[in-house]
Amino acid sequence: MASFKYKDVYLNNFYSVAGIYENNGVLKNVNRYLKDFYDGEKTIEDSEVKMQKEVLNNLIKSNTELVVGGDLMNQITATSSSVVNNNISFLGLYNACATFCGSVITLSNFISGKHIKEGIAITSSHNLASEKQFRFPNEYGAHKPIYTTFTTTGSVGVVVSRFPSNIKVVSATLGSVVDMGIKDANNMGAVMAPAAVKTLMEHLKYTNTTVNDYDLILTGDLGKYGSELFKILLKEDYGIIIKNFLDGGSIIYKEEQEKYSGGSGPVCLPLILFNNILQNKKYKRILVIATGSLHSPMLVNQKHSIPSIAHLISLEVI
Amino acid sequence: MTIFYSFLFCGFICVLGQIILDNTKCTPGHVTSLFVVLGAFLSMLGLYDKIIEYVGVGANIPITSFGNTLFNGAYIGFKSGGFLGLFDNMLCSVSLGITSAVIFSFLFSLFTKVKD
Numbered sequence: 001m002a003s004f005k006y007k008d009v010y011l012n013n014f015y016s017v018a019g020i021y022e023n024n025g026v027l028k029n030v031n032r033y034l035k036d037f038y039d040g041e042k043t044i045e046d047s048e049v050k051m052q053k054e055v056l057n058n059l060i061k062s063n064t065e066l067v068v069g070g071d072l073m074n075q076i077t078a079t080s081s082s083v084v085n086n087n088i089s090f091l092g093l094y095n096a097c098a099t100f101c102g103s104v105i106t107l108s109n110f111i112s113g114k115h116i117k118e119g120i121a122i123t124s125s126h127n128l129a130s131e132k133q134f135r136f137p138n139e140y141g142a143h144k145p146i147y148t149t150f151t152t153t154g155s156v157g158v159v160v161s162r163f164p165s166n167i168k169v170v171s172a173t174l175g176s177v178v179d180m181g182i183k184d185a186n187n188m189g190a191v192m193a194p195a196a197v198k199t200l201m202e203h204l205k206y207t208n209t210t211v212n213d214y215d216l217i218l219t220g221d222l223g224k225y226g227s228e229l230f231k232i233l234l235k236e237d238y239g240i241i242i243k244n245f246l247d248g249g250s251i252i253y254k255e256e257q258e259k260y261s262g263g264s265g266p267v268c269l270p271l272i273l274f275n276n277i278l279q280n281k282k283y284k285r286i287l288v289i290a291t292g293s294l295h296s297p298m299l300v301n302q303k304h305s306i307p308s309i310a311h312l313i314s315l316e317v318i
Numbered sequence: 319m320t321i322f323y324s325f326l327f328c329g330f331i332c333v334l335g336q337i338i339l340d341n342t343k344c345t346p347g348h349v350t351s352l353f354v355v356l357g358a359f360l361s362m363l364g365l366y367d368k369i370i371e372y373v374g375v376g377a378n379i380p381i382t383s384f385g386n387t388l389f390n391g392a393y394i395g396f397k398s399g400g401f402l403g404l405f406d407n408m409l410c411s412v413s414l415g416i417t418s419a420v421i422f423s424f425l426f427s428l429f430t431k432v433k434d
Contacts, residue, residue: 037434128432139432142346143339184343
């Protein structure tokens, strides 16, 4: 696997928009919450594009050179449509829910190689749009099992730059694709947990550290059942008992909201990271593992199993 | 008493559906199709119409009744028109359900939006 160390890469300001169910007190300083799923637009897809446009409009400055990002819709529609006509280079990425870390790593490599000075990593997801994309449209009214996750609505963008700020990107690992033969499109936690473990162990080996060297290990959207599986896999395969661990999906919704196993979607991790973890100023060294299930509805319908991936970035709060 | 039996039978079908959903990987689509086939099968054995006589509307409401109506339509067609009559008449008796579903979903889609 490819791992990188960076010298002068920083995460500068960010901008976030979140949906109605995320407005529950867990997140702090979100720039705007939506009033409903449509947000004044005609379709749910338009509303996702509108969120991304708002994020980009607030982050783009004269020295922005590149936008890297993606979302969950086919042909990464929301991102491709939100970057039109702004004269900034664009690279679309699709790693499902791992898109955010993938984008930050791509930008970090360009910046530490001194190819560019500043770029924006952006991602978004919309509950209704991604249910339609991956499982059943909501109007079908399908019954859901308890271990399924609820796609988070929102959009987050962050400026990755050479210019110093208090959040430094120290190192990163691009994960490899893991397939454990799971075919259930509702069971994303079980699909992604093995990929997260693999990337974490690879990164620890590369940096010659242990899990106790970090204040927090944050995964994106494993959900309650997926987090348990993550801990069990670490314990049984590597003998590591992990205590400084949080999962974004498990904490983004409160218990009484009854969102099954927790939140998911590419925006779940950055919302928790920027609007909860970094706001608390409690942690100094953070390992962020974004997990994505590279799940194609077509192949699942043809009874194929679901591959998954995890990308990791190591942050240092100064 | 019919009301009570009606409640029990309809509830039994729903419990069966919930048990299948909770314990297998079947989607709601699988369960619906399974119940239609089950209804048609019971109808073939001549059981479903007897159940309706006994429990009343409780057997008419669940989707199994759709299978029963499909089979009855096909059977009537077979008696009057032979093999081709099977195809001719199968959807006749369920036409009320299918046509109204198509027309009303179209009408409602004109002024409603997808919600959570």
